[in-house]
Amino acid sequence: MEWEQLLKDFKRFLLLERSLADNSIQSYLNDVRHLRTYSEMLMRSPDKMTTKNLQDFFIWVDSFGISQYTHARLLSGVKTFYHFLQIEYALELNPVELIEAPRLQRKLPSVLNIDEIDALISAIDLSKAEGMRNKAILEMLYGCGLRVSELVNLKISNLHLDDEFIKVEGKGNKERLVPIGLQAIKYLQIYLNENRVHQAIKSGEEDFVFLNRRGAHLSRVMVFILIKDLANKIGLTKEISPHTFRHSFASHLVEGGADLRAVQDMLGHESISTTEIYTHIDTDYLQSVITQYHPRS
Template identity: 55%
Template sequence: MNWTRYIKDYQSYLKIERGLSKNTIENYAFDIERLCLFLSQNEIEISPVKITEETIQQFIYSVSKEVNPRSQSRIISGLKSFFNYLIFEDYRNDNPLELIESPKTGRKLPDTLSVADIDALIDAINLSSNEGERNRAILETLYGCGLRVSELVALKISDLFFEEGFIKITGKGNKERFVPIGTLTQKYISIYANSVRVHLGIKKGFEDTLFLNRRGSQLTRAMIFTIIKDLASKIKLNKNISPHTLRHSFATHLLENGADLRSIQLMLGHESITTTEIYVHLDRTFLTQVIHAFHPRK
């Protein structure tokens, strides 16, 4: 009944053959270990090769009392992957979760800010400090270009092509894309770079990194979160926001002003347009206006 050996082999498979990150692998293993704990607590002695759909159903029913539908769905998905691996390795010839459906979780719509909210955040920045000029440039870049926070902290001076009106972004999977950058965002980046950054003692290895901390090193993602949370608190913004909120707002405002989804997809660097389509659900009033404005049988 040695689950440990199967789990370790599965983790090696995820790391070597699937190339997954350490955190992702640990999450997959955690779901299987949760099943093992259930079996132990209920004195069910059965190996992963012999476990049945009925036993899995009992486990899922037990889990459903403890976690929300989204977490339950993730557990089911993780276990399906594990048993598919066992089939792949010829340990068993069926997946006991094949007929088990994930609960409907609905689609969580991202938080967005109004243009007035974003203006208020930026206006709350203390520009009398060097960090203020940097933070204004950071918020303008996140919102003006729709970047992920990881893309922002990795942005280099050599990625800026202001004359052409673009910046080069290295996104997920090291895929590069060129994103348009407006003159206002260019202006605030230039002010920061020419009046603040040039006076920092830049550490070796960060000479080309655009946004730096006071010690001349690359900013962390956590620092960007802190900057935005502090500004939201300062203006008493009653919304749970993060750097990603500015990215969502970028896409939403483009859509509201008539941009097409394909263009937004390219700018955001989404692999699939179905990911971008989540923004369609944010403003049904806008979609109604589109129908009335452009459909021949309005």
């Protein structure tokens, strides 16, 4: 088995058979490149690697001080690769099949309270050309629970504001309908009708909602920088990112009594267990209420 051809075929498999997004495909390929490095040290092709070889591979990787989460993700990538070899190359024995993932302690995501969200949005300088765009971005991140990739790839043709819904393309190019609140609609329409219409837009970029100064769609990095700058401006000490608004959207819904299945659909989670983490945040909130207000606390 020749590695270069295997990587090309594996990439094609992830794209066509698994319908994964580019970022996910690159993560899987990076996982397999680590395996390639180790297998070449042993001078073994992947089909000749034994379960013991792969156990030693993970011990070798762990020696670099990776986290349990990175270990689990790497194992998932290697398992997917060997599954691909079984399907496409008729590999008879899967050496990674019996290797177990490390037990992970689920980490509760950081969330913002409503006062912090209001402070961040209020810190936006609306006198600048990009001010209303930035306000619409934060309103949509918090009001719709979007991933940053979903936000920057949002299309005008997928806005159904009269029906208070937008269509977004999530992980694996899976589309879903997400309700959008009146506050987010208000500032989105102001941006579209009063600011964006005056921009010179690059050819091929006309359908993207959020544009940079050059008339092209925003990058994920630009949204990260925007939020970091606003956090510094108001002196917020929490480590936040665009995903923090998604966590806050979900946890505030759960705290307010929203049905977990509905939150799952809005977030685009495949498994309800991923959404259930927000019930733990709600428990922490209830505990803080007892601590603060109960006379025997």
